[in-house]
Amino acid sequence: MALCLKQVFAKDKTFRPRKRFEPGTQRFELYKKAQASLKSGLDLRTVVRLPPGENIDDWIAVHVVDFFNRINLIYGTMAERCSETSCPVMAGGPRYEYRWQDERQYRRPAKLSAPRYMALLMDWIEGLINDEDVFPTRVGVPFPKNFQQVCTKILTRLFRVFVHVYIHHFDSILSMGAEAHVNTCYKHFYYFIREFSLVDQRELEPLREMTERICH
Numbered sequence: 001m002a003l004c005l006k007q008v009f010a011k012d013k014t015f016r017p018r019k020r021f022e023p024g025t026q027r028f029e030l031y032k033k034a035q036a037s038l039k040s041g042l043d044l045r046t047v048v049r050l051p052p053g054e055n056i057d058d059w060i061a062v063h064v065v066d067f068f069n070r071i072n073l074i075y076g077t078m079a080e081r082c083s084e085t086s087c088p089v090m091a092g093g094p095r096y097e098y099r100w101q102d103e104r105q106y107r108r109p110a111k112l113s114a115p116r117y118m119a120l121l122m123d124w125i126e127g128l129i130n131d132e133d134v135f136p137t138r139v140g141v142p143f144p145k146n147f148q149q150v151c152t153k154i155l156t157r158l159f160r161v162f163v164h165v166y167i168h169h170f171d172s173i174l175s176m177g178a179e180a181h182v183n184t185c186y187k188h189f190y191y192f193i194r195e196f197s198l199v200d201q202r203e204l205e206p207l208r209e210m211t212e213r214i215c216h
């Protein structure tokens, strides 16, 4: 029987809380709408489409936050199996290696262990989605001009979490009985980024074969 991911999550005290939408806000309503269509059993390829009359940036914002929460949770459930020893380099198999770069400590691309890379990645996204200048939550405050660019970068980096988890920790996914859950999240993510061309095709290459298999 599948292990409840929420239980695993609750056990991990070091894990960051989920970002939530404030009830009563437009984005909360949009989030509820997206969740409802997700649960309605509709095809995932259909549920990612922008509902008529909605703003694309709002739609992207809601999904970026939701994917961050869900992917963060997935990685968190297997984080103890992804260590400095098991994964000294953030990679996706022997062919793909990811280097970390930011505007703080790592101005030049740095070769880091997977857990270190993941920690920096999640901190970086968390910082952005909580930044009112990037993800404004107040009514009437517009998104910045580079909003979609920022989201492209966030989603591109989140995709790498899937790459690492699928290629290096697939046994953990199986032993936790989480394969269907992770696949559903992956498919939803994949259809979303394809719908709005948000991640470069080259970035998707490491999981291309698997994607062809599960995303018909």
Ligand SMILES: [Zn+2]
Residues within 6 Å of the ligand: 081, 082, 083, 086, 087, 114, 115, 164, 168, 169
């Ligand atoms: Zn790992």
